[in-house]
Amino acid sequence: MAIPIQYNLRNLKLRKGATVMTALGIALTVTTAIFIMALLAGLNAAFHGSGDAKNVLVLRKGATAELAAGGVDRDALPIMKELPGVERDPHGDPMISGEDLLIVVLPRNDGSGDANVTVRFMTAMGIEMRPEVKLMSGRWFTPGQREIVVSNSIHKRFGQANLGDSMWIGKGSYTVVGIFDAAGSSHDSEIWGDVNQLAADFDRTTYASVLVRATDPLAADALKNRVADDQRLKLNGMLETDYWAKQTNSGAPIKFVGTMVAIIMAIGSCFAAMNTMYAAVAYRSREIATLRVIGFSRPSILTSFVFESVVLSLLGAAVGIILMLPFNGMTTGTNNPTTFSEAVFSLRMTPGVVGSAVIFAVAMGLFGGIAPAWHAAKREILASLRD
Amino acid sequence: MTLTRFVTKNAFRNKRRSLLTLLSIGFSLLLLTVMMTVWHAFYNDEGSAESAQRLIVRHKVSLAQFMPISYRERIRSIPGVKQVVNETWFGGQYKDDKPENFFAQFGTDPNELFEVQKDFHIAPDQLDAWKKDRAGCVADAELAKKFGWKIGDRVNIKGTIFPINLELTLRGTFTAPENTETLYFNNTYLDEGYPHVKGFVGFFGVLADSPQAVPQVAKAIDEQFRNTDRPTKSESEKAFNLDWIAMMGNVKAFILSICAAVVFATLLVSANTMAMSIRERTREVALLKTLGFTRGTVLGLFMSESVCLAAAGGLLGALAASGVVYLMAHSSQGGFLFTNMKTSVPTILLAVVVGAAVGLVSSFVPAYNASRRNIVEGLRHIG
Numbered sequence: 077m078a079i080p081i082q083y084n085l086r087n088l089k090l091r092k093g094a095t096v097m098t099a100l101g102i103a104l105t106v107t108t109a110i111f112i113m114a115l116l117a118g119l120n121a122a123f124h125g126s127g128d129a130k131n132v133l134v135l136r137k138g139a140t141a142e143l144a145a146g147g148v149d150r151d152a153l154p155i156m157k158e159l160p161g162v163e164r165d166p167h168g169d170p171m172i173s174g175e176d177l178l179i180v181v182l183p184r185n186d187g188s189g190d191a192n193v194t195v196r197f198m199t200a201m202g203i204e205m206r207p208e209v210k211l212m213s214g215r216w217f218t219p220g221q222r223e224i225v226v227s228n229s230i231h232k233r234f235g236q237a238n239l240g241d242s243m244w245i246g247k248g249s250y251t252v253v254g255i256f257d258a259a260g261s262s263h264d265s266e267i268w269g270d271v272n273q274l275a276a277d278f279d280r281t282t283y284a285s286v287l288v289r290a291t292d293p294l295a296a297d298a299l300k301n302r303v304a305d306d307q308r309l310k311l312n313g314m315l316e317t318d319y320w321a322k323q324t325n326s327g328a329p330i331k332f333v334g335t336m337v338a339i340i341m342a343i344g345s346c347f348a349a350m351n352t353m354y355a356a357v358a359y360r361s362r363e364i365a366t367l368r369v370i371g372f373s374r375p376s377i378l379t380s381f382v383f384e385s386v387v388l389s390l391l392g393a394a395v396g397i398i399l400m401l402p403f404n405g406m407t408t409g410t411n412n413p414t415t416f417s418e419a420v421f422s423l424r425m426t427p428g429v430v431g432s433a434v435i436f437a438v439a440m441g442l443f444g445g446i447a448p449a450w451h452a453a454k455r456e457i458l459a460s461l462r463d
Numbered sequence: 464m465t466l467t468r469f470v471t472k473n474a475f476r477n478k479r480r481s482l483l484t485l486l487s488i489g490f491s492l493l494l495l496t497v498m499m500t501v502w503h504a505f506y507n508d509e510g511s512a513e514s515a516q517r518l519i520v521r522h523k524v525s526l527a528q529f530m531p532i533s534y535r536e537r538i539r540s541i542p543g544v545k546q547v548v549n550e551t552w553f554g555g556q557y558k559d560d561k562p563e564n565f566f567a568q569f570g571t572d573p574n575e576l577f578e579v580q581k582d583f584h585i586a587p588d589q590l591d592a593w594k595k596d597r598a599g600c601v602a603d604a605e606l607a608k609k610f611g612w613k614i615g616d617r618v619n620i621k622g623t624i625f626p627i628n629l630e631l632t633l634r635g636t637f638t639a640p641e642n643t644e645t646l647y648f649n650n651t652y653l654d655e656g657y658p659h660v661k662g663f664v665g666f667f668g669v670l671a672d673s674p675q676a677v678p679q680v681a682k683a684i685d686e687q688f689r690n691t692d693r694p695t696k697s698e699s700e701k702a703f704n705l706d707w708i709a710m711m712g713n714v715k716a717f718i719l720s721i722c723a724a725v726v727f728a729t730l731l732v733s734a735n736t737m738a739m740s741i742r743e744r745t746r747e748v749a750l751l752k753t754l755g756f757t758r759g760t761v762l763g764l765f766m767s768e769s770v771c772l773a774a775a776g777g778l779l780g781a782l783a784a785s786g787v788v789y790l791m792a793h794s795s796q797g798g799f800l801f802t803n804m805k806t807s808v809p810t811i812l813l814a815v816v817v818g819a820a821v822g823l824v825s826s827f828v829p830a831y832n833a834s835r836r837n838i839v840e841g842l843r844h845i846g
Binding site: 093094097098100101104105107108136137138139140141143144146178179180181188189191192247328332336337340341343344345347348350351352354355408411417 | 479480483484486487488489490491493494497523524525527528560562621622623624625626657659692707709713721724725727728731732734735736738739787791794
């Protein structure tokens with residue numbers, strides 16, 4: 077027969093001081109773990125949620141990133157426009173956008189210095205090819221004008237990024253005419269402008285990349301191979317979604333340090349929980365013996381104490397989750413090594429993150445509780461009663 | 464029995480509890496020590512004397528923007544500048560794209576490199592051989608050892624940023640004060656293989672007359688190119704490295720918040736243990752007082768017990784931390800950030816002091832309460 081749960085809950089309440097301190101210790105560990113998992117979840121969402129399955133990104137053969145030297149020749153565009161499977165817009169024009177990247181240094185709003193920000197120069201068609209990106213205020217840039225639109229995250233995080241501000245990019249001053257929202261994708265780390273302006277400034281005869289839209293995801297796959305196989309082009313195509321997903325590795329340092337921190341803190345908390353539970357068991361040794369005399373079996377004593385430890389850590393988890401809630405959705409940035417510039421993303425406490433935190437806490441409680449519970453269940457009744 | 468012996472005996476009388484507390488505090492302070500080491504390496508370490516004398520000049524926008532090679536002679540003519548060398552990040556792949564096979568490759572000028580990098584040492588005949596071979600390269604001796612390269616071996620590097628592949632011959636190895644994981648090749652190779660960048664380079668390494676001259680030289684260089692279409696950003700080598708760390712995000716806040724969480728967690732653990740241990744001994748305290756020990760002595764006894772335990776935990780953690788830092792420095796996961804990191808003795812001492820302080824603070828309330836307790840009540844206590 078199982079010992080009533082009420083017994084454990086009342087005991088936790090009775091030893092308020094120890095319960096609160098142990099739970100708080102676990103809460104701190106859980107907070108740290110959630111913080112790191114939320115960072116990674118945000119970063120993952122930014123890169124894995126980027127791109128459209130119908131879009132094919134074309135780079136020079138051998139290049140792995142848009143920022144590589146020597147891009148796609150402008151002459152290649154007419155060839156690509158006529159490839160089979162290229163989507164056409166309502167006017168019958170092939171959906172293809174030659175693009176180029178430039179990096180600017182912008183001051184951070186929080187005063188922590190400057191950061192590199194990616195400016196994507198594109199055609200008006202390029203905007204249509206990314207339907208997930210919505211204009212929030214202002215308007216899109218006008219082709220032929222020195223105008224740019226910035227993402228909402230950039231607008232919030234950096235100076236010189238308000239409507240009407242001017243920003244020095246490359247060889248000229250550009251006016252911010254709009255703010256867009258890219259729904260958490262990589263474009264949230266970008267500023268957009270007209271590609272022909274940039275080409276004129278720098279005499280560029282190439283694009284860094286070309287984005288082609290296929291009629292459907294299957295056609296996109298075929299188009300990708302077709303571009304790579306075309307001997308006239310010497311180019312390489314990849315699905316836009318794959319290209320961005322590969323950049324998730326910019327989170328590798330965070331993941332490495334974060335996992336290490338969480339594990340070490342968890343081990344420390346495990347020992348603390350174990351300590352509390354041992355004390356709880358020692359304190360109640362006569363009580364436990366009495367329970368045995370009444371007829372509760374050893375296994376039920378064991379489960380009861382393990383349960384108590386798990387409740388303790390769940391309490392900690394709850395406090396930890398509550399402590400982290402205000403940080404949910406906070407935007408931050410890290411370096412994207414493929415673009416030499418900042419990748420903006422937000423902390424995301426997804427159900428998965430919260431769930432893992434709870435499992436993490438339960439594991440701590442289990443590890444911390446099993447040895448003391450075993451100790452409690454194993455003791456001889458007579459010896460305990462005589463204590 | 465002396466008071467010291469009384470304290471140490473009591474600190475470890477419940478062996479299991481002391482051990483668990485020690486481990487718990489130890490793990491927390493391990494983390495603290497690692498974080499302090501990282502902080503020290505990032506923000507306090509001034510680098511070697513040679514490093515403090517060097518500057519990096521790059522395009523104001525980013526390393527990905529190139530500058531004309533003609534800047535080299537203009538920089539050289541600035542007062543306070545001793546030597547200048549051009550370098551270009553090649554960023555290619557060796558073997559495959561696995562992170563453990565990644566290392567830095569720079570195109571540079573063999574005639575100037577070792578004039579600026581005075582702390583790199585290479586045998587003169589190897590340097591001569593490299594100067595004569597435009598397809599030659601030199602590598603850090605540690606890097607050569609890692610891949611088993613011998614002089615005369617071919618090293619093929621696949622370009623990803625540049626549309627050419629390098630087919631190099633190892634002409635020499637150099638030793639540096641710290642493992643640089645770097646290979647240098649002749650920039651002429653890049654110029655000829657990819658004429659688009661001919662006459663353009665990634666950045667300049669500059670050797671100043673003295674460390675004191677560095678800020679002035681940096682200002683003078685930036686002033687020189689301010690109104691050109693390729694303005695520069697010059698900073699000391701240390702500041703240049705810090706830029707990379709700053710790009711990772713708000714690292715300072717990250718480290719500080721972890722340290723705060725850890726110290727607070729340690730405080731809780733230690734306070735909890737002391738509260739448990741003191742409660743058990745209520746009757747003993749009353750006895751001690753009956754024997755004539757004053758409140759102050761009792762307070763002191765308990766607090767030193769806690770300090771003793773927490774400081775031992777700190778020492779344990781700090782020692783384990785130096786092991787963890789060693790592993791971090793030698794793991795390919797963290798990238799170049801942690802290479803050459805070491806836990807210094809002052810950091811270990813600091814961890815012990817933090818541990819002791821935590822023990823002191825956390826034991827005050829329970830010890831104070833115990834020392835104030837009424838003797839008669841204490842003797843009557845059943846626990």
